[in-house]
Structures are given as structure tokens and as C-alpha cells.
Amino acid sequence: MGILEKISEIEKEISRTQKNKATEYHLGLLKAKLAKYRSQLLEPSKKSEKGEGFDVLKSGDARVALIGFPSVGKSTLLSTLTKTESEAASYEFTTLTCIPGVIDYNGANIQLLDLPGIIEGAAQGKGRGRQVIAVARTADLVLMMLDATKKDVHRDLLEKELESVGIRLNKQKPNIYFKVKKGGGLSFNSTCPLTKIDEKLVQLILHEYKIFNAEVLFREDCTADELIDVICANRVYLPCLYVYNKIDQISIEEVDRIARQPNSVVVSCNMKLNLDYLLQVLWEYLSLIRVYTKKPGQPPDFSDGLILRKGVTVEHVCHAIHRTLAAQFKYALVWGTSTKYSPQRVGVSHVMADEDVIQVVKK
Ligand SMILES: Nc1nc2c(ncn2[C@@H]2O[C@H](COP(=O)(O)OP(=O)(O)OP(=O)(O)O)[C@@H](O)[C@H]2O)c(=O)[nH]1
Numbered sequence: 001m002g003i004l005e006k007i008s009e010i011e012k013e014i015s016r017t018q019k020n021k022a023t024e025y026h027l028g029l030l031k032a033k034l035a036k037y038r039s040q041l042l043e044p045s046k047k048s049e050k051g052e053g054f055d056v057l058k059s060g061d062a063r064v065a066l067i068g069f070p071s072v073g074k075s076t077l078l079s080t081l082t083k084t085e086s087e088a089a090s091y092e093f094t095t096l097t098c099i100p101g102v103i104d105y106n107g108a109n110i111q112l113l114d115l116p117g118i119i120e121g122a123a124q125g126k127g128r129g130r131q132v133i134a135v136a137r138t139a140d141l142v143l144m145m146l147d148a149t150k151k152d153v154h155r156d157l158l159e160k161e162l163e164s165v166g167i168r169l170n171k172q173k174p175n176i177y178f179k180v181k182k183g184g185g186l187s188f189n190s191t192c193p194l195t196k197i198d199e200k201l202v203q204l205i206l207h208e209y210k211i212f213n214a215e216v217l218f219r220e221d222c223t224a225d226e227l228i229d230v231i232c233a234n235r236v237y238l239p240c241l242y243v244y245n246k247i248d249q250i251s252i253e254e255v256d257r258i259a260r261q262p263n264s265v266v267v268s269c270n271m272k273l274n275l276d277y278l279l280q281v282l283w284e285y286l287s288l289i290r291v292y293t294k295k296p297g298q299p300p301d302f303s304d305g306l307i308l309r310k311g312v313t314v315e316h317v318c319h320a321i322h323r324t325l326a327a328q329f330k331y332a333l334v335w336g337t338s339t340k341y342s343p344q345r346v347g348v349s350h351v352m353a354d355e356d357v358i359q360v361v362k363k
């Protein structure tokens, strides 16, 4: 039996099996098997499957992958937001390779990747699904484009495709400490009550991966699926923005309903509607911030900000300015929303905010 057949057998068995206390272990085991076969399927196999036209170099401050069904308007968006032209047409699979463009926003270069449309079964290699998904894994954000005139199921279908290959959208990594050991059996602990899993099921799942000695510490009430994600260790956790295009074709009530869904933005690429707002949200979801530098006695240099990620400290800023600066650091003055007073004297561990101004004072 091939891997694909094995997978479909297990999927069938899972859907046949009633979910209750008595079948909990059986289901957990099936899920572990399923995850194992899926990762086998994804391992690079034949050279021909690598896919020409997908090896685009990463560049700029962040990378965004355009994922969606055929003809939702991905190429139209790329051609509208960047200087690059990507052919758009009314027939499906107009785009067959990865086409990079650059969005210039707030002084940052955001690499936007136009990709072929994907369909149900993409993860199993339908169309150019596998290559597209491989590119999505390398992105900082998935921009999932949907056709606002089509049914909501498209979003679920695409999510399932990405989910099945280990891409987790808008989810945090499960808070489970997991370490394989050389001996000593299973050491199992938790810092909170567990309602979805117990030691026996953890052990069963680990055995499925031929792991007999390990330290497992649950720091939150996780599910068997989340434990499997941690064991597999090859999952990627990406922010995802759902962009509903072609709102010029639907009623205002429908536009309003869609716009209220979580993580969603409505646009019309053809009519250039709401694209400014899309860029604003994109910036927010990429967690990018600008930090401006200032020399003593001079105004801040607003023409050339540093593009950094949310959560960066003064130390990161020093490294971004010059690699030797951190070693000469005495203190810094910061103006902006990250401080109580402006300016405020801060140390290397101070966390910066968007549009802060910093002046570094050397020893
Ligand atoms: N009504 C309307 N049509 C649009 C809009 N944006 C794009 N289209 C049309 O949708 C069709 C498909 O656009 P593409 O940009 O080729 O779509 P795609 O997602 O890149 O398609 P593939 O590369 O085949 O996957 C074209 O006929 C576009 O003119 C929009 O905002 N409103």
C-alpha cells in the first residue's frame, strides 16, 4: 500500500470512529499515525517535484505569500501593489510560477510573492500545490486571498490543506516542554489541570514515534494534536490575513458581514478599494516597527528609519545601527510611546515601540 492510500485509510477510520471516552486512545493513536505518514509524504522525493520557478531569493524586511484558489485576483493584487506586472486573466491557473514583487510601505521593503492558485488536494500534489505550500512555509505571513462572491467553504478548504502539511495559521506554538532523553523512561508533569489528555495517552503517542525516554511538561491544557505538533517539531506558526477580493460584485450588507470576521480585510483590486487599509493591517500583522535615530543637538533622521520587529530592545537597535555600537553603549535617550517621559534614559533591555526616536550615548 502506498502512503497516500494509508493516509486515506486512516482518515476514513477516524471519520468512522465515534468520539467518546472509550475511543479516545484509539483516536489519538490514529492521529499520530496520520501525522507520521503526512510528514513522510512531504519529504523531498523525486527531483522533478522540486518545481522550477519557485526558488525565489528572500529579500527585504519581510516576506508575504499570496495563497488562494485560482482566479481570485492574486496576480491583480501583485500588479496593483508593486511595480511588478504579473499576468492576470479570467481563466484558472494563469500564474504557474512564483513571481516576486516589492511593496514599499513606511520605508520598508515587503516582498510579496504571487503564486499559482491552489485547489483541494494541493498538499497531495494536485496542480503545483506542493511547491506553493513549500513557498508558504518560508513566508513571514500568509495572505490568503478569497473571492468574496464565492462560498465561505473555500477558506476552510485552504486552511485544511495548509494544516495538513504542518502550517498553523494564527496559532501560538503549544506551551509544552518536550525533550527526548537517552534513558529513564517517561517523566510526565503538568503545571495546570489537563482535561484533554492524560499520561497514558501521552505515552501511547510517544511510543508510536518510538520514543520511550523523554521529559514532557505541559504548561497549558493542550490536546493530543498539539502534543503531536510539538513531537514532530517541523510545524510553522504563521500569521494569516484573509483578504476578500471583488467586493465590487456583492451587496454592501455582505461586505459589512465579511469585514467583521476575525483577521479579515475586504478589498476590490480592480476598483482599488480599501487597499490602503490592507497595507496598514499587513504592517500590523507583520509586527514591523520603525525606529528613528538622532544625533545630539540634531533633529531625528525621519528620512531613514530602521525597520525592526515588535519586541526588539535597545540592544537590537544598537546592532542594527553598527555591529560595534553595543560594546560602547553607555545609555540611550528614547522619545516615543515606549517610555513614560520623553526623552527617557534607558538601558539595553528597554523594549522599543513603533516610531520611537533613539539617541545612543557611548562610553
Ligand atoms: N470584479 C472583479 N474582478 C477582479 C478583481 N480583481 C481581479 N479580478 C478579475 O479576476 C480574474 C482573475 O484575476 P487574476 O489576478 O488572474 O487571479 P489569480 O488569482 O492570479 O489567478 P491564477 O493565477 O489563475 O490563480 C481577472 O479576470 C481579473 O480581472 C476585482 O476586484 N473585482
Ligand SMILES: [K+]
Pocket (backbone or CB within 6 Å): 070, 071, 072, 088, 089, 090, 091, 092, 093, 094, 095
Ligand atoms: K486567473
Ligand SMILES: [Mg+2]
Pocket (backbone or CB within 6 Å): 074, 075, 076, 087, 088, 094, 095, 114, 115, 116, 117
Ligand atoms: Mg495569478
